[in-house]
Amino acid sequence: MINILFYFQVHQPFRLKHLRTLDIGTNQDYFDDKKNRDIIKKIAEKCYIPTNTLLLKLIEKYHGKYKVSFSITGTAVEQFKLYAPEILESFKELSRTNCVEFIGETYYHSLAFLFDPDEFLEQIEMHKEMLLSEFGYSPVTFRNTELIYQNRIADYVWETEGFKIIIAEGADRILDWRSSAYAYKDYRKNLTLLLKNYKLSDDIAFRFSNKGWKEYPLTVEKYVKWIEEISDTEKMGRELFINLFMDYETFGEHQWEDTGIFKFMEKLPDVALKTKKIKFKTPQDVLSLVNYQQESLSYDKFVSWADMERDLSAWYENDMQKNALESLSYILRKIKDEGKKDLLPIARKLSTSDHFYYMCSKYFQDGDVHKYFSPYNSPEQAYIYYMNAIADLEERF
């Protein structure tokens, strides 16, 4: 059998104000309340509400045969509560269907693993607590920020109570000749490792409305046929997993409604289930489904789902990003050492990976994507505002 595993990333950062050096010491709120509110409201209307409504309809229609999984960050939930509580309500409604799995991660969608393992583990705990209090859910699947993965991360996650599965990018340089359709184990064989099928994921997330793409327009029939073709290669009856991981904002925000993305999603279970070969599952189902010895894969270097490089370079490559991360690390340590509890949530909001993504100065194709997602005019501006925030934080001691 072949199983489609949908996993949607739901994340919103607290975007920074245009903080100037002269604003330091004037007791400013660093975060751009208006911009954050506007963005949340806009995405709620275009994506979160209509997509949640659609998923709820599909789950009810197929009586447990259609399932999805989400990772919702702490910073997203906080902003839903602040600006659009109805979004959180609709996620709760989805969770009550029992056809939704929630995936664990760092509360702040941060890069903490890069500079402070303790902070990384604390933020994972915070996220677990949030899932428990909001959705009554204890996660067994973990995914790190933007699918950033490396052996060391598997070690930390294994030490954390409850996690049995970890998900990562199915990068060619790791898989080599292997297929992402099988379940693997991490390098120590502790956790089950599920890898994103980046081709089929990106067909929906990025290429769906691209008129220059030779497969345009993407029909459900064509897409389902591609999935079936993968199952034809498996002759020994092993369970296959097509891991379709993407930003939730794909639906209605990155791919607008008029591209037909909602119709595509609505029709997909109908066509797929009719084949009798394809099922919809979530990561935790893999543990009971898998019917073979899982090979272990070693990831020495960082991989992620970002950009052409699929590594850390979107967040941690140029000197601005590195200097900013060192400054953050410095200030977090100082806050903890001196017990300044009131400053901790502010500093942690600054640990969100998006701030570093905005500072990315790679040009060419990926630079465009960064620009699209950035609330600032240039990476340098993003850096200047960020550094002013950190400098201000230190003046608050």
Place this chain on the structure above:
Amino acid sequence: MRILMFTWEFPPLISGGLGIACYGIVNALLKRGHQIYLVLPTKEEVFFPLTEIEDVDKLPVQFLNHQKNVEYLRKVFKKEEERFDYIGMTRFPESYFSIEDNKFFLLRSKILFETSYEEILIKQINYGQLSENNLFRKVAEFTGRAQRYAKTIEHDIIHVHDWLTYPAGIIAKKVSRKPLITHIHATEFDRTGGIGDERIHKIEYAGMQLADSVIAVSKYTSEMVIDRYRIDTKKVYIVHNAIMKRKIKHEKDRIFKGPTIIFLGRITIQKGPDYFLKAASIVLKKHPESRFIMAGSGDMERKMLYQSARGRLLHKFLFTGFLNRDEVNKIFSASDIYVLSSVSEPFGIAPLEAMSFGIASIISKQSGVSEIVKNALKVDFWDVNKLAESINFLIENPEERKELGLKGKREVEKIAWDSAALKIEEIYRRLL
């Protein structure tokens, strides 16, 4: 006297020291009863007839075209910005003619050019019109109007500031046969810290050769002019810049708890921002509590940003971007130590301003301002270690720092534009 003055910058529209200096000069000349007809790179063909002292801030406007002037007088402006928009006055004047529009206007203007200097100048300007470089095209356009200004405005003397307006001054002189003074605030050698743009050198050379008198803002600059451009020493005068008395007293208003060290100016090669940055990285090793601010904007800003990040100076080396007048005052109020790291600074008004705030100052020896102030530490711009040591000394000795600041403050309070205006007036008289 009636002075026809061409300049590229004037408050509120300034990008650097030139506008501030022109303001100080015009203000002091008005006080002495002179009338100034100011021409700026505006989109519309206007000038500013300044006759009363208040006019320096009011900036009354007159259009050359009578009909347009009538229309202007009928207009009501809610804000000053609206008025400036109406006449097309922007901080970075842009070219508004197409290349075809003003091709070889000087050939059409039927002015006869007699000397080889004039030929040099006209060549540069005519080529300038075809240039992709917007600044050159703008200068060409500005020059093209000079003839009409000189014909329309009655004047006794022509006073022009820096190369951008030298060609206009030459044209005006050809039309009215009045004496021409070229005021040199900076040469291309200063701005580029080296060879620079040959076309600009040619314009500077020809402009100064054709002038009846040349005013240099310092001994440092006069030597540069005489050495590099072979200008006749008899016609070169030194008039040091000064600063305006501040109307509002600014109390110390700290941003950082730690000692705050500031660079303020355009972030260009001339200002030596890289030397400031290098000194900062040395000081921060010894004094991690100190904070460095690079205030201003310029073509080296990104480079400095990346270098400070590469040096991992954390959040202790910050950038403000361009600051307006008010913001400059605020940042000075928050600073303890000012550094002028210029590679070549003809004068340097910013250090005088910093000192007037009682900020202990360290000044590059390669500057005009170091000739006239005593109460500041002076270092060679390239001696980064000495600069870092001086900063460390001032951080470690707060009493000495305060005293230096206080003495410096008293010293610069005596440096006024009035005495500069007196000297300028004397230069005018000799030519009449």
